Amino acid sequence: MVSAMTDIQMMEDVRDGKVERLAVLFERHHVPLFNFFLRLTGSSNISEDLVQDVFYRILNYRHTYKGQSKFTTWMYQIARNTHIDYLRKKKEELPLDKQWNEALCTELSPDEKLEQGQDAILMREALAKLPLKKREVLILSRYQNLKYKEIAELLGCQIGTVKAHVHRAIKDLGKIYFELSGGTVS
Amino acid sequence: MxxxxxxxxxxxxxxxxxxxxxxxxxxxxxxxxxxxxxxxxxxxxxxxxxxxLPEVQPETTLRTRFYTMLEDYKNDLGEEKPKTHLLEQIKTWFRPVWTGHPAFQLSFSLLFLFVGLIAGYFITGSRGQPAEISDLRQEVQSMRQTLAVSLLDQPSASERLRGVNLSVNTEKPDSGLIEALLNTLNTDSNINVRLAAVDALYLFYDFPLVKEGIAQTLSTQSSPLVQVALIDLIVNVRERRAIESLKNLIQTKTLHPDVKLYAELGLQKIGM
Incomplete structure (x- = not known):
C-alpha cells in the first residue's frame, strides 16, 4: 500500500525516476513547511514562494538523496538554504551575519488582530523580535517536531550546542514577551 | 548533581x-x-x-502551483526521448500507396486529385465561387476520414496505427471516425494502437461523444499503461463527468498500486 510507505521509500522512488511520488511527500509536509517559513518570515506570500522553491529544489537535487537520514531532516536542510538564498537576494547590500540578527517585521491588519487572541498576537510579536538564529532553532524544536539530534545534524553542530541555543532562545523570548505584555509570564 | x-x-x-x-x-x-x-x-x-500560535493553512494556489511544476518537470523528462521527424511521419501515411491494398491506392489518387484541383484553382487565379473551394476542402477531409476509418479496420497493427495517425490530422472528425477511434480504444488487441487512440481522442475531447466514451472505457481497460494515459487525459481536460469512473477504478481490487496512486492524484487535481 502506498499510504504505508515511509518518506524515505517515497523519496528514493522520486530519486529513481518516479517523480510523481513527490506529490505524496508534498501532501504530507507542505503545511508544516509553510508554517516554518511563515514563522521565520512573517509573510504568507513569501512563505508560499519558498515552499514552492523547496519542492522545486527537491526535484532538481533528487539524485543527491542518499536515504541515510530522515527525509524531513534533508527537507529542512534544503528549506534553510532556500531561506538563506532568499535573504541574500532580498538584501544583497547587508552582510548575511547582520541579517541573521535582524528582527523580522510582522504587521497584522486590524481584522487579523481581531481574529487572533491577545496572547497569540503578543507571542507572534515577541517571536518576531527574537534574532533570526535563535528564532530558527526554537521553531525547529517547538513546531517542526524535530529532535535535538536531528537539528544538530541539520545545523552541522553538536547536540549540546543545539540544547544551549534552545535554552537561551526561550529565556530571551520570555524577556521580550514580558516587556511586551508589561506583566508576568506565567 | x-x-x-x-x-x-x-x-x-x-x-x-x-x-x-x-x-x-x-x-x-x-x-x-x-x-x-x-x-x-x-x-x-x-x-x-x-x-x-495556530498552524496556518496556505492558500490553495500553493497546491496548484506545485502540481503544475511537477507536471512540467515530468513533461520535460518525457521530452528527452527522441521525436519522430515530421517528414518521416508524412512518409508513413503515404506508405500504403506503394505497399498497400489497391483500394488505398485509389483513395490516395483521388485525394491527390482533389489537392491538385484546389492548387490549380489558386494558381490560375480564379476568383469567386468560394463555395466550390470549401466544398472541395470538405471532400478532401471526408476522404481522409474514410481512409482513416478503413485503416482502423485492418488486421495489421501497423496499418491501424497509421489509421490513428491519419485521424489526428482531421480538422472536423465526423461521428463515424470518432466511433471508430473509440471502438479501437475499447477492442483493439494491440496496446500501442490503443495508446495512440487515447492520444488522438485527446485532440477531439470537446466532442460530447468522446467525453462519454472516455468515461465509459476506463472500467473496461486492463492495461496499466492505457489506464494511466486515460487518467492523464481526464485530468488534463478537467472532465468532471469522469470523476465517478475514476472513483470506481480506484475501488477495483486488481488495480495496480501505481495506477491507483495516479488515479487518486488525478482526482485531487480535478477537484481543485
Whole structure:
C-alpha cells in the first residue's frame, strides 16, 4: 500500500525516476513547511514562494538523496538554504551575519488582530523580535517536531550546542514577551 | 548533581525526552533549589505559550502551483526521448500507396486529385465561387476520414496505427471516425494502437461523444499503461463527468498500486 510507505521509500522512488511520488511527500509536509517559513518570515506570500522553491529544489537535487537520514531532516536542510538564498537576494547590500540578527517585521491588519487572541498576537510579536538564529532553532524544536539530534545534524553542530541555543532562545523570548505584555509570564 | 547539570537537561525536559531516573533527579533538585525551580517554571511557561500560535493553512494556489511544476518537470523528462521527424511521419501515411491494398491506392489518387484541383484553382487565379473551394476542402477531409476509418479496420497493427495517425490530422472528425477511434480504444488487441487512440481522442475531447466514451472505457481497460494515459487525459481536460469512473477504478481490487496512486492524484487535481 502506498499510504504505508515511509518518506524515505517515497523519496528514493522520486530519486529513481518516479517523480510523481513527490506529490505524496508534498501532501504530507507542505503545511508544516509553510508554517516554518511563515514563522521565520512573517509573510504568507513569501512563505508560499519558498515552499514552492523547496519542492522545486527537491526535484532538481533528487539524485543527491542518499536515504541515510530522515527525509524531513534533508527537507529542512534544503528549506534553510532556500531561506538563506532568499535573504541574500532580498538584501544583497547587508552582510548575511547582520541579517541573521535582524528582527523580522510582522504587521497584522486590524481584522487579523481581531481574529487572533491577545496572547497569540503578543507571542507572534515577541517571536518576531527574537534574532533570526535563535528564532530558527526554537521553531525547529517547538513546531517542526524535530529532535535535538536531528537539528544538530541539520545545523552541522553538536547536540549540546543545539540544547544551549534552545535554552537561551526561550529565556530571551520570555524577556521580550514580558516587556511586551508589561506583566508576568506565567 | 549541580545546578549546571540540571539546567543542561531543561531542554530535554521541555520536549519530554527524559528517562524516569533523570526526571526523578530533576524533581528532587528543584524541590530543594528555588533558583532552578523558578527558571524551569518560566521556561515551561514560555514553551507552553508558544502553543497559542495556530498552524496556518496556505492558500490553495500553493497546491496548484506545485502540481503544475511537477507536471512540467515530468513533461520535460518525457521530452528527452527522441521525436519522430515530421517528414518521416508524412512518409508513413503515404506508405500504403506503394505497399498497400489497391483500394488505398485509389483513395490516395483521388485525394491527390482533389489537392491538385484546389492548387490549380489558386494558381490560375480564379476568383469567386468560394463555395466550390470549401466544398472541395470538405471532400478532401471526408476522404481522409474514410481512409482513416478503413485503416482502423485492418488486421495489421501497423496499418491501424497509421489509421490513428491519419485521424489526428482531421480538422472536423465526423461521428463515424470518432466511433471508430473509440471502438479501437475499447477492442483493439494491440496496446500501442490503443495508446495512440487515447492520444488522438485527446485532440477531439470537446466532442460530447468522446467525453462519454472516455468515461465509459476506463472500467473496461486492463492495461496499466492505457489506464494511466486515460487518467492523464481526464485530468488534463478537467472532465468532471469522469470523476465517478475514476472513483470506481480506484475501488477495483486488481488495480495496480501505481495506477491507483495516479488515479487518486488525478482526482485531487480535478477537484481543485
Amino acid at each position: 549541580t545546578c549546571q547539570d540540571i539546567k543542561e537537561k531543561f531542554p530535554d525536559y521541555l520536549i519530554g525526552d527524559l528517562s524516569q531516573e533523570e526526571k526523578a533527579q530533576m524533581q528532587n533538585h528543584i524541590a530543594a533549589c528555588p533558583s532552578c525551580r523558578k527558571e524551569l517554571e518560566s521556561l515551561s511557561a514560555i514553551w507552553t505559550k508558544l502553543g497559542v
